[in-house]
Amino acid sequence: MSEHGWYELFSRGARDWLRHNEKVREAVHQHLPELVANADVLEGGTRTVRVPVRMLEHHHFRLLRPGEQEGVGQGEGVRPGDRLAGPASPAGPGRGPGGREQGGMEFVLELQVDDIVDWLWDEMRLPNLQPRAGGAAEETDWIREGWDRKGARSRLDRRRSFRESLKRRASQAGAAQPAADGKPPPAFTDDDLRFRQLNRRARPATQAVVFLLMDVSGSMADADRKLAKSFFFWAVQGLRRQYRHIETVFVAHTTEAWEFDEARFFEVRGDGGTIASSGFQKVQEIVAERYSPSRYNIYLFYASDGDNALSDRADAAARLAQLRESASYCGFLEVSAAVQRHLTTETARLFRNSPGSGGAGTLGSFPVSRTEDIWNAVRHFFSHQQRGQESAS
Numbered sequence: 001m002s003e004h005g006w007y008e009l010f011s012r013g014a015r016d017w018l019r020h021n022e023k024v025r026e027a028v029h030q031h032l033p034e035l036v037a038n039a040d041v042l043e044g045g046t047r048t049v050r051v052p053v054r055m056l057e058h059h060h061f062r063l064l065r066p067g068e069q070e071g072v073g074q075g076e077g078v079r080p081g082d083r084l085a086g087p088a089s090p091a092g093p094g095r096g097p098g099g100r101e102q103g104g105m106e107f108v109l110e111l112q113v114d115d116i117v118d119w120l121w122d123e124m125r126l127p128n129l130q131p132r133a134g135g136a137a138e139e140t141d142w143i144r145e146g147w148d149r150k151g152a153r154s155r156l157d158r159r160r161s162f163r164e165s166l167k168r169r170a171s172q173a174g175a176a177q178p179a180a181d182g183k184p185p186p187a188f189t190d191d192d193l194r195f196r197q198l199n200r201r202a203r204p205a206t207q208a209v210v211f212l213l214m215d216v217s218g219s220m221a222d223a224d225r226k227l228a229k230s231f232f233f234w235a236v237q238g239l240r241r242q243y244r245h246i247e248t249v250f251v252a253h254t255t256e257a258w259e260f261d262e263a264r265f266f267e268v269r270g271d272g273g274t275i276a277s278s279g280f281q282k283v284q285e286i287v288a289e290r291y292s293p294s295r296y297n298i299y300l301f302y303a304s305d306g307d308n309a310l311s312d313r314a315d316a317a318a319r320l321a322q323l324r325e326s327a328s329y330c331g332f333l334e335v336s337a338a339v340q341r342h343l344t345t346e347t348a349r350l351f352r353n354s355p356g357s358g359g360a361g362t363l364g365s366f367p368v369s370r371t372e373d374i375w376n377a378v379r380h381f382f383s384h385q386q387r388g389q390e391s392a393s
Contacts, residue, residue: 121242125242126299130297155195156196168191207246208328210248211301212303213303215253216269217254217307221305223338224305227368227370227373229266234374235301253282255275275308276316276347279302284322299327299330300323301381303332303333304334308347313346317350317353329363331366331381333366337370339369343365366381
């Protein structure tokens, strides 16, 4: 920050405060993958997370203690038969015997989940979000339009008022009519004042509905479901804080599909086979009943281990192609805690080879095999640039 001239305008205390805030922001960004993978937050046990931040000190000289030496050849020699110490044990909080040696210090900040979501979604957006017309979801904007001679003092247009004053005095001077009392015309009169006027205009709101579809069949292990739910949790938290007019729909499927409320969705588990088309069909039915594509931006995020019945390949491909025609974006999260499959599964090929017309929504895929990958998955699906058909391996 010292490279900027404005930074030097502050007092020493204010500069230290700004620097501390910048270090806190850097620490949070560095620990975001770990924070996103926090299982306690997902399970609802806590709404806060802890972030270690290095303690900041001003530059100063540190004198060596008695007995401390540096350099080559200044230490005590080793004699034949002396026992050399083994490798030191890793240092850390709560490790090692007590002593008088000086150690380091660090701050541990406890932040709210909402603060972490703000940092997580600082530069993220829904892809291809477009305004949609429709009823109660219209937003109101106040537009500056025209001037008036009366209005609130806060909306006084000084430049425009000065122009009116110049025009009036110029016209009076041109008329060559001196005032009766011999005094020059006043610099400003009430007739010179101009106030900006605000007009209210309604515009279509950027409405959106996000479908979170999860495979809960027998092939999905507990670790796989945990990865999927972690991604959905942080995606939902960010979307709700980022957008005013957004709805979320939670759907789970095995060979059949069901809609759940949010609380039950994060607890559901099932068994049996996997029919992906049942989940796509359920999403289509909900869209037809409640969410017209002319009024809503439709998004689908599907989490699965990638397994699907071979007999369902044609039906699943047809259902996904139909969804693409009305959806702004369809994303596939391949979760596999046992092994990294690099998007070579049946469902990954389904998304990769899905046909679509020129107006079909964008497709995206991302593999997740550990909790640290959740942060990268959120960045992949909600980055600013979403072009064409994309995938990550």
